[in-house]
Amino acid sequence: EIVLTQSPATLSLSPGERATLSCRASQSVNNYLAWYQQKPGQAPRLLIYDASNRATGIPARFSGSGSGTDFTLTISSLEPEDFAVYYCQQRSNWPDTFGQGTRLEIK
């Protein structure tokens, strides 16, 4: 099973700042990586697929990059609604796996 390790576990930033979240895979997943946002009491929402493609309706301040084993989700300028938990997920090999999540909190 491919293990995804996200860092940091918690990121404390202020609105307007830039957020950089990392996801590292235990082996190459090519670019078969997605990012999700989850707010309390809600289902996850797909943000990015294939490492760098924004899903439908996702604002341009969200961007993804990377390939192989190292990936980054960047939020260029944080809005109040962006404070949430973010998960990466791989679909290179079965089983699909998720990272443990990064909590983005207001500083």
Next chain:
Amino acid sequence: QVQLVESGGGVVQPGGSLRLSCAASGFTFSSYGIHWVRQAPGKGLEWVTFIRYDGSNKYYADSVKGRFTISRDNSKNTLYLQMNSLRAEDTAVYYCAKARVAYSNYVGYDYWGQGTLVTVSS
């Protein structure tokens, strides 16, 4: 609009069984694979199982293999998860989630239900 609505959750004793349903609307259900993903209270996301659009292939996490069975009825636009031999560690919110691309399993689940809570406790 695309909707996925889970039902069937509840409280069950260890060793018991439960069947979850996921009713789909707003898209051509028979063209898309569907996943079940769960989330234990206060924890992260765990992929559970996947079924191809036509039901021809199914995949399971090791943690549920041999105990859970995924199935679908394309005539009813409904997905099922039969859960047997339930354990305390199966306690979680269970989400059904739609594969992003028809007839495939490319990365990304683009629509999720609201989830149904399963509690395994005596």
